[in-house]
Amino acid sequence: MSFRDNLQHLRATRGMTQEQLAMMVGVSRQSVTKWESERAYPEMDKLLKICQIFNCSLDELVQGDLTTREAEPDKNVPVDAGASDSIGYEERFRTRAWRMSIGVMCFVIGAGSVFSPRACLPASWRTAPSSSRCSSCSL
DSSP states (O other), X not given: OOHHHHHHHHHHHHTOOHHHHHHHHTSOXXXXXXXXXXXXXXXXXXXXXXXHHHTOOHHHHHTSOOTTSOOOGGGOOOTTOOOOOSSOHHHHHHHHHHHHHHHHHHHHHHHHHHTOHHHHSOHHHHTSOGGXXXXXXXX
């Protein structure tokens, strides 16, 4: 049997969708689709994770015949089991967004202090008597 047949059978015996398997392994649903259509094969760490999920050996998964294995109803994925972030993407994204906003804020504040009206005036105007100073900017 092929890896494709074994994976499809194991998923079916657990009542698992491609999306649920993808979330458990830490890949996209499209990756699982490619594996099952034999257009691509998973990396070694993903293969090992699949073996852990379905409780089988790597040899059985890749070269063996797991289609003779009976369904395990007690290990089915619950119907209401929602997708979860198994690789921490959401937390990393939030942290990055927070850091980006702080960086932009620091840039705006720094740019404001560099381009203040006082810094743009010629030196002779900055030391001029108060009568010759600009009344609108009080410099």
